Amino acid sequence: MQRTKQPTMKDVAKLAGVTQPTVSNVVNGSESVSAEVRERVLKAIEELGYVPNALAKGLKQQRTNTVGLIIPDIESGFYGEIAKGVEKTLRASGYITFLCNTFYNPDLEKVYLNALIQQNVAGIIVAYPLVNKKIYANFNKFNIPLVVLDDKVEDESFTIPSVELNNISGSRLAVEHLYRTGAKRICFASEPLFSRALQLRYEGFRQAMEKFELEVDEQLILIENNQYDKIKMGYNLGAQILLNDAVDAIYASSDNLAFGIMKRLQEYGIKIPEDIIVIGYDDVPLSELISPTLTTVSQPKYQMAKKGSEILIKMMNKEENETTEVMYEPSLIIRQSSIKAVKVNS
Amino acid sequence: MQRTKQPTMKDVAKLAGVTQPTVSNVVNGSESVSAEVRERVLKAIEELGYVPNALAKGLKQQRTNTVGLIIPDIESGFYGEIAKGVEKTLRASGYITFLCNTFYNPDLEKVYLNALIQQNVAGIIVAYPLVNKKIYANFNKFNIPLVVLDDKVEDESFTIPSVELNNISGSRLAVEHLYRTGAKRICFASEPLFSRALQLRYEGFRQAMEKFELEVDEQLILIENNQYDKIKMGYNLGAQILLNDAVDAIYASSDNLAFGIMKRLQEYGIKIPEDIIVIGYDDVPLSELISPTLTTVSQPKYQMAKKGSEILIKMMNKEENETTEVMYEPSLIIRQSSIKAVKVNS
DNA sequence: CTGAAAGCGCTTACAG
DNA sequence: CTGAAAGCGCTTACAG
Numbered sequence: 258m259q260r261t262k263q264p265t266m267k268d269v270a271k272l273a274g275v276t277q278p279t280v281s282n283v284v285n286g287s288e289s290v291s292a293e294v295r296e297r298v299l300k301a302i303e304e305l306g307y308v309p310n311a312l313a314k315g316l317k318q319q320r321t322n323t324v325g326l327i328i329p330d331i332e333s334g335f336y337g338e339i340a341k342g343v344e345k346t347l348r349a350s351g352y353i354t355f356l357c358n359t360f361y362n363p364d365l366e367k368v369y370l371n372a373l374i375q376q377n378v379a380g381i382i383v384a385y386p387l388v389n390k391k392i393y394a395n396f397n398k399f400n401i402p403l404v405v406l407d408d409k410v411e412d413e414s415f416t417i418p419s420v421e422l423n424n425i426s427g428s429r430l431a432v433e434h435l436y437r438t439g440a441k442r443i444c445f446a447s448e449p450l451f452s453r454a455l456q457l458r459y460e461g462f463r464q465a466m467e468k469f470e471l472e473v474d475e476q477l478i479l480i481e482n483n484q485y486d487k488i489k490m491g492y493n494l495g496a497q498i499l500l501n502d503a504v505d506a507i508y509a510s511s512d513n514l515a516f517g518i519m520k521r522l523q524e525y526g527i528k529i530p531e532d533i534i535v536i537g538y539d540d541v542p543l544s545e546l547i548s549p550t551l552t553t554v555s556q557p558k559y560q561m562a563k564k565g566s567e568i569l570i571k572m573m574n575k576e577e578n579e580t581t582e583v584m585y586e587p588s589l590i591i592r593q594s595s596i597k598a599v600k601v602n603s
Numbered sequence: 604m605q606r607t608k609q610p611t612m613k614d615v616a617k618l619a620g621v622t623q624p625t626v627s628n629v630v631n632g633s634e635s636v637s638a639e640v641r642e643r644v645l646k647a648i649e650e651l652g653y654v655p656n657a658l659a660k661g662l663k664q665q666r667t668n669t670v671g672l673i674i675p676d677i678e679s680g681f682y683g684e685i686a687k688g689v690e691k692t693l694r695a696s697g698y699i700t701f702l703c704n705t706f707y708n709p710d711l712e713k714v715y716l717n718a719l720i721q722q723n724v725a726g727i728i729v730a731y732p733l734v735n736k737k738i739y740a741n742f743n744k745f746n747i748p749l750v751v752l753d754d755k756v757e758d759e760s761f762t763i764p765s766v767e768l769n770n771i772s773g774s775r776l777a778v779e780h781l782y783r784t785g786a787k788r789i790c791f792a793s794e795p796l797f798s799r800a801l802q803l804r805y806e807g808f809r810q811a812m813e814k815f816e817l818e819v820d821e822q823l824i825l826i827e828n829n830q831y832d833k834i835k836m837g838y839n840l841g842a843q844i845l846l847n848d849a850v851d852a853i854y855a856s857s858d859n860l861a862f863g864i865m866k867r868l869q870e871y872g873i874k875i876p877e878d879i880i881v882i883g884y885d886d887v888p889l890s891e892l893i894s895p896t897l898t899t900v901s902q903p904k905y906q907m908a909k910k911g912s913e914i915l916i917k918m919m920n921k922e923e924n925e926t927t928e929v930m931y932e933p934s935l936i937i938r939q940s941s942i943k944a945v946k947v948n949s
Numbered sequence: 950c951t952g953a954a955a956g957c958g959c960t961t962a963c964a965g
Numbered sequence: 966c967t968g969a970a971a972g973c974g975c976t977t978a979c980a981g
Contacts, residue, residue: 263745265958276968281960288961291966306744311721312667313958316658316973323722326702332687332888337678344677344704348711353718356672356702358690365694372699375657376669398652399609488892516892523894542678546834546862548869548894611974622952627976634977637950659974662957952981958973965968 264305273301284309315377324569325373325381327357327366333487333513334541335558339384339406342562350570352379361484363389374399379573382406382565386452393417402572404565407454409582418572418581420565424454427554427587428461429468431508431536434552434589436469438597440506440534444477446494446518447510449484458510458538476501491517499525504533506595512537512544512553519547519594535594549593557585610651619647630655661723670915671719671727673703673712679833679859680887681904685730685752688908696916698725707830709735720745725919728752728911732798739763748918750911753800755928764918764927766911770800773900773933774807775814777854777882780898780935782815784943786852786880790823792840792864793856795830804856804884822847837863845871850879852941858883858890858899865893865940881940895939903931 266280273280275294282288283298290298301307315321326343328336344354355378357369366389373381380402387393396403397415409419435443443466450456459480466473479494491514498504498518509515515537519529529535529549537544540555568581612630616623621640628634629644636644647653661667672689674682690700701724703715712735719727726748733739742749743761755765781789789812796802805826812819825840837860844850844864855861861883865875875881875895883890886901914927 267958277958278960278969279967282967285960289966294967308717308720308745310662310723310958312658312662312723313973314960316656316662316975317958317960319973321658323701330687331677331690332680332683334678337683340702341676341678341704344702348714353715353722354702355669356686356690356700358687358694368694369699371654374654376699377656377658399654520892543889543892546866546889547892613974623974624953624976625951628951631976635950640951656974659957660976662959663974663976665957950981952979954979955977957975960973961971963968963970965966 263310264307265310266307268305269298269301269307272305273297319377321377321379322352323355323376323378324352324573325355325357325369325376325378326384327359327369327381327387328384329359329361331356331358334543335511335513335539336384338542338558339562342559343382343384343566346563346566347570352570352573359388361388363387366392370395374401380404380569382569383408384562386454388451402569404569404572406561406565407452409453416580418568420561420568420583420585421454422556422561422585422587424457424587425461425464427538427556428458428508429465430587430589431538431554432462432465432469432471434591434595435506435508435534435536436471438506438534438595441471442474442477442503442505443471444479444498444501444504444507445510446479446491446498446507446514448481448487448490448514450480451484455510462508477504487511487513488517488520490514491519492521494518495521498522498533499527506534506536508536510538512539512541512551515551515553515594516543516547519551529594530597534597537594540590544590545592552592552595553590554587555590556587561585609656610653611656612653614651615644615647615653618651619643665723667723667725668698669701669722669724670698670919671701671703671715671722671724672730673705673715673727673733674730675705675707677702677704680889681857681859681885682730684888684904685908688905689728689730689912692909692912693916698916698919705734707734709733712738716741720747726750726915728915729754730908732800734797748915750915750918752907752911753798755799764914766907766914766929766931767800768902768907768931768933770803770933771807771810773884773902774804774854775811776933776935777884777900778808778811778815778817780937780941781852781854781880781882782817784852784880784941787817788820788823788849788851789817790825790844790847790850790853791856792825792837792844792853792860794827794833794836794860796826797830801856808854823850833857833859834863834866836860837865838867840864841867844868844879845873852880852882855881855883858885858887858897861897861899861940862889862893865897875940876943880943883940886936890936891938898938898941899936900933901936902933907931 266277270277270280359365382404384406386408393410405419410417445462495518537551537553540553544551544553612623612626615626705711730752732754739756751765756763791808841864883897883899886899890897890899
């Protein structure tokens with residue numbers, strides 16, 4: 258595995274009979290070069306198979322074309338789509354993305370932040386509420402352009418551009434739909450409310466229940482205490498739900514949670530939607546494949562990822578200085594899990 | 604967005620009253636430094652919040668701690684798990700991963716390869732058979748350590764370490780299981796056989812059919828001509844299957860394909876497994892959530908990703924020079940889609 | 950054990 | 966329009 262020495266601008270210059278800075282000018286189009294010289298240089302580049310060294314360029318310019326994407330779980334449908342949107346948008350503007358998968362581990366969050374700083378990334382996108390909140394202050398200290406997705410960081414000393422979903426109206430959509438189906442006894446099932454987004458979903462749920470004059474049964478507010486695999490969590494919550502008789506409908510704070518719940522209910526012979534209606538949140542790809550297909554509050558994930566990336570790109574280009582806060586509106590995707598068989602009247 | 608100048612080793616050296624190379628020695632533990640000096644330096648590092656510059660280090664050392672991961676679709680369950688395994692394994696050895704999502708686009712494959720070369724990555728993992736086969740020669744030319752997952756590149760002029768699944772025995776497991784259920788008329792449904800892996804699945808299917816003395820009906824060999832979304836493709840293939848009466852079982856070359864097929868069959872009131880048995884390939888997370896849960900040939904994806912990463916790490920460390928070819932054995936995960944209700948005899 | 954020097958591959962003024 | 970020079974932040978011999 259003898260690595261052959263890569264040709265440098267110096268080698269190109271020698272072959273083309275010019276100086277090395279002239280090669281630099283040709284490559285970057287920075288200063289005007291006579292057509293004749295340009296051609297000689299391009300030919301030499303071609304001949305040697307010269308490829309610029311991004312490290313040297315970055316070191317000199319004090320600026321790179323790399324960006325860090327911090328997400329908790331690349332395998333989940335939700336973050337997979339986010340990653341795709343971010344990566345594609347950044348790539349189109351010439352940036353290349355470091356994948357930082359933290360598994361919600363605060364130590365790893367720290368490790369990654371450190372690694373990204375060492376790499377002199379031009380910017381960072383954080384796609385979930387970091388467990389280790391102290392890290393936000395670090396971003397500020399190192400002055401790295403940062404955009405937060407699905408969260409908003411509030412601190413008196415600094416503000417961070419964010420792209421979020423209107424989670425209050427997401428819950429309103431869900432409850433309104435349940436109200437229309439005639440459901441009375443509605444269960445709210447959720448992972449721990451560790452993020453702003455989840456807190457708002459819960460708050461929105463209570464607000465909407467009040468608005469539609471539905472009674473909240475505190476027995477039916479099922480919020481887990483510990484964070485772990487959401488599908489398993491749903492499966493466990495499903496067991497709790499089985500203990501309650503007379504539940505009409507379940508509003509789960511994420512699709513994955515809903516999948517676990519449905520699995521458990523179905524194992525016990527409960528029919529969805531005939532016996533119990535289920536609504537999820539996120540609209541991950543799976544939700545239209547599972548049986549019954551899942552009614553869910555849809556987040557425009559790809560749009561949000563794209564928008565966040567665009568904001569970051571502007572920041573990295575210093576095009577825009579003001580702090581931006583974008584909020585998207587959710588929509589309700591109605592599928593089988595909430596539509597009881599229609600009775601046809603002749 | 605005034606970026607405050609980051610402290611350098613020079614700044615640390617000045618504060619600690621030593622020279623800059625001494626700081627380097629302390630940071631890297633490369634040469635012995637007196638305990639007293641070390642302490643002074645560490646205190647200065649702490650005080651200034653010094654973080655090493657990976658670009659400068661990489662430039663000087665002609666070696667980085669970055670690796671490129673080239674995958675076609677991060678959103679799919681299969682590659683999501685691969686990405687997770689790769690990223691985690693490399694991270695544990697101090698490498699940080701560039702995510703290169705190609706969407707099976709040969710131009711993007713080229714663009715990414717170029718970007719990775721510019722970044723001076725220490726190595727590259729390719730997790731699928733590249734569409735643009737010429738690229739493999741480029742890797743060789745630039746002498747970048749490379750490992751291929753789920754494929755094997757055969758060229759007289761060079762060999763590339765690979766981690767694959769034994770796809771012949773995967774098909775044997777599937778057909779054997781179908782044989783045992785009593786299925787006679789077996790349909791083979793697949794995306795285009797653009798990769799070695801898929802070709803071997805097909806070959807393995809024919810071999811196994813012969814072995815179990817099952818007749819292959821060429822009408823039931825459904826191989827798509829164009830590559831597109833696999834679930835949609837399965838949905839379309841499902842329509843073709845409906846045209847054939849008397850199909851006992853379907854062996855789909857991937858789970859996603861099977862999902863699409865099942866969706867179509869179920870829409871037409873066909874019961875799985877009562878009417879038709881379905882077997883998939885890959886064991887993506889979804890396959891145990893869908894209803895009925897899907898019997899499938901399981902690939903040890905995480906293991907394969909981990910093994911491939913470990914091989915790459917050794918190559919990058921120049922620990923091992925020989926070309927490695929690893930082959931994993933698949934296993935059959937039997938779920939509802941192939942188990943007809945058991946008749947209990949009293 | 951410590952310090953002075955060279956150089957990795959570039960970009961960026963600046964002089965001609 | 967072209968060339969000589971400095972320097973980005975490090976590592977790595979090498980001399981003391």
